[in-house]
Amino acid sequence: xxxxxxxxxxxxxxxxxxxxxxxxxxxxxxxxxxxxxxxxxxxxxxxxxxxxxxxxxxxxxxxxxxxxxxxxxxxxxxxxxxxxxxxxxxxxxxxxxxxxxxxxxxxxxxxxxxxxxxxxxxxxx
Amino acid sequence: xxxxxxxxxxxxxxxxxxxxxxxxxxxxxxxxxxxxxxxxxxxxxxxxxxxxxxxxxxxxxxxxxxxxxxxxxxxxxxxxxxxxxxxxxxxxxxxxxxxxxxxxxxxxxxxxxxxxxxxxxxxxxxxxxxxxxxxxxxxxxxxxxxxxxxxxxxxxxxxxxxxxxxxxxxxxxxxxxxxxxxxxxxxxxxxxxxxxxxxxxxxxxxxxxxxxxxxxxxxxxxxxxxxxxxxxxxxxxxxxxxxxxxxxxxxxxxxxxxxxxxxxxxxxxxxxxxxxxxxxxxxxxxxxxxxxxx
Numbered sequence: 001x002x003x004x005x006x007x008x009x010x011x012x013x014x015x016x017x018x019x020x021x022x023x024x025x026x027x028x029x030x031x032x033x034x035x036x037x038x039x040x041x042x043x044x045x046x047x048x049x050x051x052x053x054x055x056x057x058x059x060x061x062x063x064x065x066x067x068x069x070x071x072x073x074x075x076x077x078x079x080x081x082x083x084x085x086x087x088x089x090x091x092x093x094x095x096x097x098x099x100x101x102x103x104x105x106x107x108x109x110x111x112x113x114x115x116x117x118x119x120x121x122x123x124x125x
Numbered sequence: 126x127x128x129x130x131x132x133x134x135x136x137x138x139x140x141x142x143x144x145x146x147x148x149x150x151x152x153x154x155x156x157x158x159x160x161x162x163x164x165x166x167x168x169x170x171x172x173x174x175x176x177x178x179x180x181x182x183x184x185x186x187x188x189x190x191x192x193x194x195x196x197x198x199x200x201x202x203x204x205x206x207x208x209x210x211x212x213x214x215x216x217x218x219x220x221x222x223x224x225x226x227x228x229x230x231x232x233x234x235x236x237x238x239x240x241x242x243x244x245x246x247x248x249x250x251x252x253x254x255x256x257x258x259x260x261x262x263x264x265x266x267x268x269x270x271x272x273x274x275x276x277x278x279x280x281x282x283x284x285x286x287x288x289x290x291x292x293x294x295x296x297x298x299x300x301x302x303x304x305x306x307x308x309x310x311x312x313x314x315x316x317x318x319x320x321x322x323x324x325x326x327x328x329x330x331x332x333x334x335x336x337x338x339x340x341x342x343x344x345x346x347x348x349x350x351x352x353x354x355x356x357x358x359x360x361x362x363x364x365x366x367x368x369x370x371x372x373x374x375x376x377x378x379x380x381x382x383x384x385x386x387x388x389x390x391x392x393x394x395x396x397x398x399x400x401x402x403x404x405x406x407x408x409x410x411x412x413x414x415x416x417x418x419x
Contacts, residue, residue: 074320077321
């Protein structure tokens with residue numbers, strides 16, 4: 001990794017990620033990710049797709065774009081979140097460490113339908 | 126005191142040590158002691174809401190005002206802990222709702238009324254419209270020796286208190302004696318009640334950390350439209366019922382959608398709270414009131 005790419009990764013991590021725990025690892029992604037990329041777009045007041053299927057232990061890149069206003073992506077059960085800013089692409093690397101169905105939601109109040117803006121992450125073995 | 130419950134009984138009921146609460150105790154009236162005073166908390170009135178969860182939406186707030194005016198013991202002051210209005214993307218409509226709300230609550234007999242915004246009032250314009258009608262979104266005041274702090278965790282749409290306000294809080298707390306009785310009002314919970322439903326404040330833990338050195342602190346908030354009690358260390362956090370529609374218990378429903386209106390039990394789950402406060406310790410006794418007596 002070049003120094004520029006390291007710096008980019010550091011900035012991205014500090015800017016958009018919150019993480020804890022041992023089994024879940026989330027990191028900023030380099031420009032050419034090797035993992036499968038799951039693209040999630042947001043607009044008032046839903047995510048597309050609204051349901052994301054993942055395999056436990058298999059790393060993926062979640063790539064976010066918002067089509068209108070500032071949104072959030074919060075996946076509390078994995079302690080990860082990201083701001084979604086118009087005109088920018090946000091990426092998270094996620095390795096799901098547990099199976100089940102988990103809620104993700106917009107945590108930036110974005111309008112009248114904000115409270116219904118959520119989706120499901122389904123992690124299977 | 127009628128149907129008096131002494132402090133030991135409250136402590137036994139609550140099991141929480143220094144902070145006590147009791148709910149659903151009809152007929153209990155509170156007598157004013159030398160060191161006590163009384164205030165009323167109303168929350169989440171969501172003026173402007175329309176929908177099946179409350180077919181009486183245009184009258185519920187007015188009934189709540191009448192219920193407060195009908196209390197045997199009138200409070201020293203009244204506080205509204207946010208979501209005065211239901212959100213709208215239209216700035217003109219937002220101001221109309223705030224104006225109507227202000228007119229309705231002007232009918233309260235008690236004229237010392239404190240307001241703060243919820244995310245429905247303030248998050249789409251960073252509190253601009255709210256401030257036009259009600260002034261500052263964060264402030265302090267003192268009453269009979271108790272220090273009250275109003276924290277704004279909604280004007281930032283990211284549900285953050287923010288470093289500037291945290292510095293303001295730290296500065297204010299430094300002026301208080303360590304054993305000062307302190308009551309905090311805010312809209313969202315300062316702890317992670319249920320982040321899956323956005324029932325949290327992103328940097329709420331920083332506020333709690335600042336409050337932690339003070340042994341006599343109690344927090345009152347709204348947002349979750351139901352009574353809820355939680356301890357972070359020695360600090361008690363009490364959520365109030367709403368006055369438009371109740372919400373499910375955290376995680377006990379697929380979504381946080383309002384609970385349906387039950388014609389057989391209208392206004393069930395709605396209400397407001399009286400708080401009897403010991404001015405020496407900020408120890409609080411809570412009495413929950415319905416909007417309409419059964």
